[in-house]
Amino acid sequence: MWRLVICDDHPLVARALEAALEDFPEFRVVGSAVSGHALIDLLRHVDCDLIVLDYAMPGEFDGVALIAYLRRVFPAIPILVLSGQASPALVQRCLRAGAAGFARKSQNIPLLIQAMSRVVRGMSHVDNGLSADAIVPLDEALARLSVREMAVIRLLLSGSTVSGIADKLHKSIKTISTQKQSAFRKMGIKNDVQLYQLAHLPAEPVRSGSGAEP
The missing domain is CATH 1.10.10.10 (Winged helix-like DNA-binding domain superfamily/Winged helix DNA-binding domain)
Known part of the structure; x- marks a missing residue:
């Protein structure tokens, strides 16, 4: 069973995902946080195998800055970024900062589970149509x-x-x-x-x- 931590400033998102995961016993939510700082504190007390992270949250510590910090301090935990806004350039920023995957919040649950399964097993994942390969400096x-x-x-x-x-x-x-x-x-x-x-x-x-x- 893979242990999952969710970080989203809307608690209902975490609850909805946790409820959806009842049909997928390979994943279990072991904690949730509503801010970057709360997530860091949680990770110091809870063991997990995957972080599902909302890209944009209120406050100064979110997005690329948070992803980069998590990669430095918790390098063994892969990060799957969820975002309501999506573009190849945004995907590139997240991957360069250290995220292992990127998925749209609008994605259906089976495809989101597929993304989580890939990332937690050490593979990368980017939703269809958001490939960062075409982005150039x-x-x-x-x-x-x-x-x-x-x-x-x-x-x-x-x-x-x-x-x-x-x-x-x-x-x-x-x-x-x-x-x-x-x-x-x-x-x-x-x-x-x-x-x-x-x-x-x-x-x-x-x-x-x-x-x-x-």
Whole structure:
């Protein structure tokens, strides 16, 4: 039997998953937490084989920072990230920080159990359609662009709007919008959120080792 700890700021999520697992006796929930700090305290007192972690929770200690800390302090426990928001760039951030798998919160229970089973056995898992393999570093993505497209993307990343970029470059809003969409296609992204996620990907995977709790 695999021992499971759930971390989600909505207690009902943990209860719903625990109830669903009654039909899957290979897993047993041994604890739940509603914040990153509560999870760390729980892991110091409870032995478990898998952490199912909500990516976004209230407070400063969540997401990539929490994943990286867990990998340093509890390197033997694999992490499966659950998220209501999902994109290849977000998946890449989580995997580079040390997560072993990524699944959507909207995933049905049998597929979620499949993800848990893979991760707890030392394999990786990413939901279909979220493969991080196509994500490339920002510099490499920018190298695919024309000079004008690159200028538009860099101004977007500096906080400028399309209309603001049009003013700065003395072009029409339609021209800037066209260059922006062309750049997005070449970079393999679809919107501004994915652009910012790509720009903030960690440069290197986080290595496990010792560390003090923030």
